[in-house]
Amino acid sequence: MSDDQSLLEVETLTTTFSTDDGTLTAVDGIDFSVDTGETVCIVGESGSGKTVATESVTKIINTPPGKIEGTVRYKGRDLLSIPESELRQVRGSEIAHIFQNPQEAMNHCYTVGWQITEALQIHRDVSDEEARTKAVDLMDRVGIANASSRFDDYPHEFSGGQKQRIMIAMALVSDPDLLIADEPTTALDVTVQAQILELLDDLQDEFEMGILFVTHDLGVVAQIADRIVVMYAGKVMERGSVLDIFDNPKHPYTRQLLECLPEFGGTGGGIPGALPDPHDPPDGCRFAPRCEYAEEACRTGEQPEEVEVETGQRASCVHYGPGGDPSVVGGGEFGPGGETGAVDGDSEVGPADD
């Protein structure tokens, strides 16, 4: 991992909300980074803090009187400490977001062509005609067939997958260096989902973007991730390359997530039990209350320090820490007969570029 030249480097990010029941810590002191041209996936069950973490990067969530603390270094600048006016520029032209529901992000009263053109003209001083040409070109690049004849169509005239393609086109108008994608394919059927992931992969090469991708779907992760950050209850449980995580997961939480997958003999259901109350998380490892390997040492103190278990792979688990015994959690053995094959050959995955 070439952390010294990361595009985005997040350190001890903590995001809290004030609620009627007191302070809720959604993201609790986490670190992660994204390099240029790299796809980092944040995975974890619903409520782990994935969305809050990524929306804290450009402060697009409303937290006051809660707050966002830590460091979010983007190309060397700390986005959490620059003035709002500067941050607005970063949001508009350097870091783009796409979300799960394209229909919510679109204006139903305007044609999609108009909306892309409008987005373009906010960023660039171009004539209407140039903007139209560029918008049609972008629609074409994101795979809208007969783009010029679809320019004047309204959002409702497009399918869900096409709407997401148009949202991607709008995200690309400013030629961003980082794309943050929060469950962008979750609302789509599996075939369309695969097409959108492939599109993102192609566009990543073309636009040389880093992608920070949020999902709870490990199948999606296998398809697009270079590196994975596994979150649980506001903390990072494990991180590593896609191959490390799928073929040799270390943290019991990661293992349980994978074991739910049909490829690993699971039923596709979830891990039994529920996340802890974010107002009052348990001592020790956040996952301990649901972990079959939890011992007394797992239930006291803070979340364990992350330990490098293999080069580039780190786990926050007592059993891998000082004085711990990795064999308690199965050590190096994992998966049906060792080789899992969950990361298949035709998806373009591999170790992080560095």
Ligand SMILES: Nc1ncnc2c1ncn2[C@@H]1O[C@H](COP(=O)(O)OP(=O)(O)OP(=O)(O)O)[C@@H](O)[C@H]1O
């Ligand atoms: N605006 C808010 N005010 C109060 N609590 C919030 C707010 N937004 C999120 N939370 C809480 O923060 C925690 C993390 O939520 P977040 O949406 O980041 O989870 P997630 O991992 O993205 O889940 P999902 O997979 O369901 O999208 C949850 O407990 C959630 O209820």
Ligand code: NI
């Ligand atoms: Ni979310």
